[in-house]
Amino acid sequence: MEFTVRACSGHGRVGSLRLASGLEFETPSLLMITRRGLPVVIPPEMLMDLHPDSRACQFTPMHFLEDPLAAVVAKAGGVHKLASLTGFAMVAVARDSLGNEIAGEEASNLGASFETSSGRRIVGLEKYMEVVNACKPDLWVSLPDEVPHWVPEKRNRESVDHTSQWLDHCLSLQHAEHGNRCLGVVVGAGSLEERARSAEQAATRNVAGFSLAGFGLGEDVAQRGFHLEVAIAKLPNDKLRHVCGLGSPEEVLQAVGAGIDLLDSTYPYMLTKECLAMTFPLKMEVPLRNADRDMQPTPDHGVASGFSLAKVNLRSATYGIDETPLVTGCKCYTCKRHTKVYINQLLNSNETLAQTLLEIHNTYHYLEFFKAIRESIKADKFHEFRTWFTSQRQELGVLSLGNIPRVVSCN
CATH class of the missing domain: 3.20.20.105 (Queuine tRNA-ribosyltransferase-like)
Incomplete structure (x- = not known):
């Protein structure tokens, strides 16, 4: 090794x-x-x-x-x-x-x-x-x-x-x-x-x-x-x-x-078990408000109905008529071939294929998250990426903002 x-x-x-x-x-x-x-x-x-x-x-x-x-x-x-x-x-x-x-x-x-x-x-x-x-x-x-x-x-x-x-x-x-x-x-x-x-x-x-x-x-x-x-x-x-x-x-x-x-x-799998799809933005250059235009909420399409820019609940009736992919532009097998409405129907019919398709997307999205981390380190912008990510997660209501750690040099 x-x-x-x-x-x-x-x-x-x-x-x-x-x-x-x-x-x-x-x-x-x-x-x-x-x-x-x-x-x-x-x-x-x-x-x-x-x-x-x-x-x-x-x-x-x-x-x-x-x-x-x-x-x-x-x-x-x-x-x-x-x-x-x-x-x-x-x-x-x-x-x-x-x-x-x-x-x-x-x-x-x-x-x-x-x-x-x-x-x-x-x-x-x-x-x-x-x-x-x-x-x-x-x-x-x-x-x-x-x-x-x-x-x-x-x-x-x-x-x-x-x-x-x-x-x-x-x-x-x-x-x-x-x-x-x-x-x-x-x-x-x-x-x-x-x-x-x-x-x-x-x-x-x-x-x-x-x-x-x-x-x-x-x-x-x-x-x-x-x-x-x-x-x-x-x-x-x-x-x-x-x-x-x-x-x-x-x-x-x-x-x-x-x-x-x-x-x-186990984070991707735990989301899959809860019928949730990972959707959080990965690139700092994409403003949060434009992260996924197809997912912007309407007055009657909010968190209570399964909407979130961080993750979406595919069991929600909201997605029973939604013919868009889980994340627009995602290159995973699930997003390239299937829509929210299809996965919604699979979940509500208790089809095991729904778990497979969700887990493929969630794992792919998380691997892309790790790729984004590596790219930020290569560009010597890890602190900026972490600050941006934590801040946008706070804005999405996913977590409360903690202290951003000090920047220190690599050993």
């Missing part, structure tokens, strides 16, 4: 990531969430042509603890071949929505706690690495003792110590023929000191990059940026940085502004 920083704007950076498979793409990049290596509602054959950047996926090894077993995945030739997604990047990430705090100290000495198809269980290092080695991912994250921000100071220190020790153990269990593909985990919960200590320890290991864990677990949003910055300041500049749990547009911008290169996100 090779990673090179190509451009900087503040701490935001554009990098080039070349994997051992030969696949190469730019960062900051979105890792699309999968279940057992497959997209949730998009057929694999459609994923191939969804977007030029739709080649990076994230999966959890915990899906291969029981069904199918790691031995089945290994026999198939790894998760790429099992899911028929050769030519894609597959990143294995161990992540639990509750963190390991509920397991307690005794359990955390044995391994980390995860929710599985058969309930919550403790996953030890040997079992975890058995699954990782069977899956043959392009990149994999070491097993974290990840805890939420509210744990006591003693438990947080133990989390940092366990994570560092487990990193060494995971490295010793990786298959040598696969090369250096490990992203060492950085934890620390709500303590800046422990995050710095965890990062310092991870930085001394022979890893391909780093994964910042413990975010998206109820931490103070106003303090999150400081925790990202403190950890990243202790990491080498020439290695890849990944974060888990930060997926909304504002969270993505916050993470990229701190220097993150890879992010996963």
Whole structure:
């Protein structure tokens, strides 16, 4: 694996990531969430042509603890071949929505706690690495003792110590023929000191990059940026940085502004589940009032009826007669071939095709968002882009305006 920083704007950076498979793409990049290596509602054959950047996926090894077993995945030739997604990047990430705090100290000495198809269980290092080695991912994250921000100071220190020790153990269990593909985990919960200590320890290991864990677990949003910055300041500049749990547009911008290169996100899928289509503007040079003229509201066509310049509710009766695409000018499969009225009818008939078409558009639009971020960094206008984006989201009523972070130079 090779990673090179190509451009900087503040701490935001554009990098080039070349994997051992030969696949190469730019960062900051979105890792699309999968279940057992497959997209949730998009057929694999459609994923191939969804977007030029739709080649990076994230999966959890915990899906291969029981069904199918790691031995089945290994026999198939790894998760790429099992899911028929050769030519894609597959990143294995161990992540639990509750963190390991509920397991307690005794359990955390044995391994980390995860929710599985058969309930919550403790996953030890040997079992975890058995699954990782069977899956043959392009990149994999070491097993974290990840805890939420509210744990006591003693438990947080133990989390940092366990994570560092487990990193060494995971490295010793990786298959040598696969090369250096490990992203060492950085934890620390709500303590800046422990995050710095965890990062310092991870930085001394022979890893391909780093994964910042413990975010998206109820931490103070106003303090999150400081925790990202403190950890990243202790990491080498020439290695890849990944974060888990930060997926909304504002969270993505916050993470990229701190220097993150890879992010996963369930945001497109969550909108799809709510029958919402992503429509927010992406280019600073397009005034908000002209972002999509076909979507301008009339007196009886407002937010209550499903209208918003940020997203639209396709179940609304408003779109039962709307023959325009989801976003005018969008080049995704859905917008080029279908209209709001068609998707509205599919949704109201409970047709599964509606979810597929919505998810294709939402994923495409979000990948275009990441592309716009990279272009702003290349033009050294990331701060301006972030300020514009946050301001127009405030104008749309999507969020309240927070403090725009200070501009700092790239490490």
